[in-house]
Amino acid sequence: MIRIFILCIIVFLPFKVLFSQEGERIGTPYTSIKSVPLAAPIIHSSSYFFQDDMLVHLTLGIDQVQLHYTLDGSTPTIESPLYTDSILLDKSCILSVIAFHSDYLSSSEVRARFFKIDHAIQVKKISLDRIADEPYVGVGASGLIDLVKGSFDFHASTWLGFNGGDLEVLLELEEAIPLHKVIVSTLIDHRSWIFSPRYMEIYASNNGDDYKLIGKSTMYEVEETAERRFQYLEAPCHTESATFIKIILKNIPYIPDWHVGQGDPSWMFIDEIIFE
């Protein structure tokens, strides 16, 4: 038994900071391989929206790294496809990537959602019931239907920012379309006082006067621990014919108590509206 005890000490020796009985350090164990995770790999794409197909690139600048990915929303494993030069996307998907390496623990999972826009909807006119708040005025309302996705840099002109209150977006289409889903692309960045809208309502009309509620997204409850990320609000809709579409984005009433800005109006950022 004593021998087993000694064995245990020897085996665990390299993983402990060692101190003598007087509290002095008697060893300097270095971090061993397979004890530190890789950082998250980076997904490079020109946009998150595309019409026919699009090339996506992945990187993690460390030699001998292996990036495995899936396109169906499942968590990649070492068995999943191995990234080489690029990935060709030809349909809407969720790209998930995990990095593996012989000297490191695997990375956390990185996910990005890509949308294939099947048919470009001809928008005759888009307007907002309020102008975006300075300095986040972007390129105006037209930026919401230009298929350009913003980055995390919310100062960029791809984003429109609204401080407190709700937002109403009104679209007039060239011709009536059937509408099954509306997706609004938003940002969550609590450190910068940017919160997701709580929910949205979609109304449709064929004459521009009589609007009918045709869809509503689920309610988003603010997560205190939410990391900075893109947030897509989705509202399934039910109409076979819509020429005028009204989208009402409901802001949270005020910044929650756990945040440094508690009680103040929150910022709502949107960069794109997608119709399916």
Add this chain to the structure above:
Amino acid sequence: MLNRRKFIESTLTTIVGGALLPGAKAVFNGKDAYYRDLIIGHHTHRYKIDMHWGALNADFYPVNDCHEMVQDSKGRILLLTNHTKNNVIVYDKSGRLIDVWGTEYPGAHGLSLHVEGGEDFLYISDNERHEIIKTSIDGKLIMTIPYPKDSGLYKGPEEFIPTETAIAPNGDIYVADGYGLQYILHYNSKGTLLNVFGGRGVGDAYFDNAHGICFDDRDKSNPSLLITARQQNALKRFTLDGQLIEVIPLPGAFICRPVIHKNHVFLATIWSGQGLANSGFVSILNAENRMISAPGGSRPQYIDGTLQAMHQTSKIFQHPHDVCVDDDENLYVAQWNAGKTYPIKLVRV
């Protein structure tokens, strides 16, 4: 049953015996890789990691943010933290505690050491007291430099939030107001304001987060100032009288302060990529100010002379805030907002 147990025990003894014998590595063959030390960094600057180097009992010697570190003329390593129980913690190179002092620096942020007449002096930038404090190496007050009222640029002390000092060989003091109005303030050794440059603005000669500054005497006949523009991911070189010489872009690297050791520049990089939390690493530039190694970060790559965007590659560091290079070429990395942890030592291989 007994026999089986005896067999296991004797097998284990053999392994233990083998492990203890020098040169008996073969015993671990096949498992050898499991015990290998992780090595980070690139090219000439690669390191093993000692995560626990400076760890102390936090009940007695607590830290909040570990902001900056220097090595003094006796070879000791000094850490500056904004914990007022012990603002300065003095270690030997092995991480053994030697001394603590300082209870009056709630905003202890910048720490520079300058040898004057054979004696070490410290310059502390305190961004809550809104002043610079010069002390002896053991903490005796020598001089304070309050906010630069005479400049006419500041409405009051609260606008002056200095992050760093650099001391020229003649004793002139350069202060970076990195969290304040972004000016670089040039004083003589007595604390008289001589010149002001930088500030917030559009153009290369202006700053967004002029966080760190150092005196660059690698070109002995042409000394200059290296100043970080952290939010701009760039290092800017100025003449000693405040003329912009060049901008060194380091895309993706939110660099805190430049530290010159021999011909290289070492920079704690608090965030990387798009600036996400816990995305830091260490940047190392060569004599030509090209990134050659990034422990914890991506392999530096230049295409047509342009550094490709840097990013973190492994979760070793959270928010590196300063790097101290000792006389053995080892690094000590102090971190801001890292769960009140103590500095990490990188041992050069």
